[in-house]
Amino acid sequence: xxxxxxxxAAPVAELTDLERQVVDFFVDGVRVLGMPGSVGEIYGLxxxxxxxxxxxxxxxxxxxxxxxxSQGLRTLRGLGAVKEAEMPGVRRxxxxxxxxxxxxxxxxxxxxxxxxxxxxxxxxxxLFEAVAAEDDREAREFYDExxxxxxxxxxxARMMLPLMQKVLGQ
Amino acid sequence: xxxxxxxxAAPVAELTDLERQVVDFFVDGVRVLGMPGSVGEIYGLxxxxxxxxxxxxxxxxxxxxxxxxSQGLRTLRGLGAVKEAEMPGVRRxxxxxxxxxxxxxxxxxxxxxxxxxxxxxxxxxxLFEAVAAEDDREAREFYDExxxxxxxxxxxARMMLPLMQKVLGQ
DNA sequence: GAGATAGTTCAATCAAAAATGAACATCTCG
DNA sequence: CGAGATGTTCATTTTTGATTGAACTATCTC
Numbered sequence: 001x002x003x004x005x006x007x008x009a010a011p012v013a014e015l016t017d018l019e020r021q022v023v024d025f026f027v028d029g030v031r032v033l034g035m036p037g038s039v040g041e042i043y044g045l046x047x048x049x050x051x052x053x054x055x056x057x058x059x060x061x062x063x064x065x066x067x068x069x070s071q072g073l074r075t076l077r078g079l080g081a082v083k084e085a086e087m088p089g090v091r092r093x094x095x096x097x098x099x100x101x102x103x104x105x106x107x108x109x110x111x112x113x114x115x116x117x118x119x120x121x122x123x124x125x126x127l128f129e130a131v132a133a134e135d136d137r138e139a140r141e142f143y144d145e146x147x148x149x150x151x152x153x154x155x156x157a158r159m160m161l162p163l164m165q166k167v168l169g170q
Numbered sequence: 171x172x173x174x175x176x177x178x179a180a181p182v183a184e185l186t187d188l189e190r191q192v193v194d195f196f197v198d199g200v201r202v203l204g205m206p207g208s209v210g211e212i213y214g215l216x217x218x219x220x221x222x223x224x225x226x227x228x229x230x231x232x233x234x235x236x237x238x239x240s241q242g243l244r245t246l247r248g249l250g251a252v253k254e255a256e257m258p259g260v261r262r263x264x265x266x267x268x269x270x271x272x273x274x275x276x277x278x279x280x281x282x283x284x285x286x287x288x289x290x291x292x293x294x295x296x297l298f299e300a301v302a303a304e305d306d307r308e309a310r311e312f313y314d315e316x317x318x319x320x321x322x323x324x325x326x327a328r329m330m331l332p333l334m335q336k337v338l339g340q
Numbered sequence: 341g342a343g344a345t346a347g348t349t350c351a352a353t354c355a356a357a358a359a360t361g362a363a364c365a366t367c368t369c370g
Numbered sequence: 371c372g373a374g375a376t377g378t379t380c381a382t383t384t385t386t387g388a389t390t391g392a393a394c395t396a397t398c399t400c
Contacts, residue, residue: 018300018313025293025320032286034204036358050312055377065360070378091368092376099316101323116202123195130188142220143188146269150195153271156338163337168326206388225347235390240348261398262346 012060015045022048023062033108035075038064042072043081043097052085052094079107102169109161117158124151182230185215192218193232203278205245208234212242213251213267222255222264249277272339279331287328294321 015023026044027037041062046053053061058069073095076082080103085094098104127147134140185193196214197207211232216223223231228239243265246252250273252265268274297317304310 018297018304021293021297021300022316025290025297028286029290032204034202038359048313048316050309066377067361067379068359071359074378099319101326116198120195120199123191127188127191127195130191134188139220143218146192146218149269156271159337160334163333164330167329167333208389236347237349237391238389241389244348 012063015061019045019048034112036072038062038068038072039075042069043076046082046095046097047099049096052087052096054092054094056092057094078111079104081107102165105164105168109164113161117154117161120154120157124154182233185231189215189218203282205282206242208232208238209242209245212239213246216252216265216267217269219266222257222266224262224264226262227264248281249274251277272335275334275338279334283331287324287331290324290327294324 023041023044026047027040030040030043031037041064042058045058045062055066055069055073058064058073059066062069064072073082076095081098082095083098085096087094124147127150128144131140131143131147134143193211193214196217197210200210200213201207211234212228215228215232225236225239225243228234228243229236232239234242243252246265251268253268255264255266257264294317297320298314301310301313301317304313
């Protein structure tokens with residue numbers, strides 16, 4: 001007794017159990033890193049696919065919109081998390097997951113971490129200026145100590161980056 | 171020529187320029203770490219305050235609801251990012267910012283990072299099971315290699331934690 | 341122990357972020 | 371060319387998650 005067929009959709013292979021689990025794994029992963037779930041879906045499916053997939057493959061298999069897929073691929077390209085596969089004679093471009101952790105981490109740091117650290121740096125500079133404008137000496141000393149602490153925190157955060165690269169790389 | 175006074179609100183000291191900047195700094199900071207902005211507001215104001223503040227102080231100075239303040243303080247307590255100040259003869263409990271980076275990082279790792287790593291660990295285990303159910307030998311080998319890679323990534327992520335503690339601590 | 345004071349909870353509201361999909365390029369090759 | 375195929379953009383819709391605020395609990399004070 002077949003259920004009502006989905007009206008007029010092209011027949012699309014459901015994700016296998018394994019694919020579903022991997023996709024979900026990466027959805028969670030990228031969410032933790034502050035990125036939209038669709039990016040994780042796309043990367044996850046590419047990661048567990050034995051052959052490169054086109055944008056249209058992703059749309060059909062994941063059931064997401066063309067817009068999401070396009071935007072998600074743009075993000076992944078920016079991170080260096082996908083590579084275009086050479087497919088002679090095939091027009092449509094196909095992607096595969098980049099699986100070099102060092103490169104992935106590098107991309108993430110460059111695109112998502114560095115900008116925040118840099119703008120934080122700037123803001124600390126402005127904080128010191130704001131502190132200098134304080135008239136009361138005792139207050140100014142307290143504020144100065146706190147902002148200096150903040151500056152130290154930012155410095156340590158920057159120290160983490162190469163260290164991360166080291167642990168993750170190779 | 172004074173502007174129209176705010177109707178009937180209790181007179182509340184506006185945040186100073188410095189306070190505003192520090193609060194904004196921490197709002198951005200906690201957002202990057204995936205926490206609600208109000209948590210950053212509260213921690214930021216405590217961080218730059220020369221004396222401990224009560225929940226009600228936070229509500230009035232930041233212009234947030236009692237609910238947000240209560241919930242935000244709960245989160246910060248969970249992280250070990252605030253301390254209750256001893257104030258003999260004062261009923262209402264007052265808080266001050268904990269400013270030991272090692273402790274802050276430890277709290278963040280314990281509350282926000284560890285749970286994700288643990289659940290990821292579990293999921294990788296289930297992935298290996300799903301791979302084992304694959305019939306085609308070639309496919310199974312490919313999947314197995316990929317999931318093993320994932321397992322390796324998780325291991326490296328776990329290696330990062332003590333390292334972070336080390337760089338940030340002391 | 342009655343009334344005030346302090347703080348928490350949680351259903352309802354609101355706002356920020358993500359996803360959609362139609363319109364718009366840009367190709368490709370017959 | 372020009373007709374299909376491919377991919378991007380972006381205004382709108384949807385979803386998610388944060389915030390509010392009223393009701394409630396617990397605790398002090400006299």
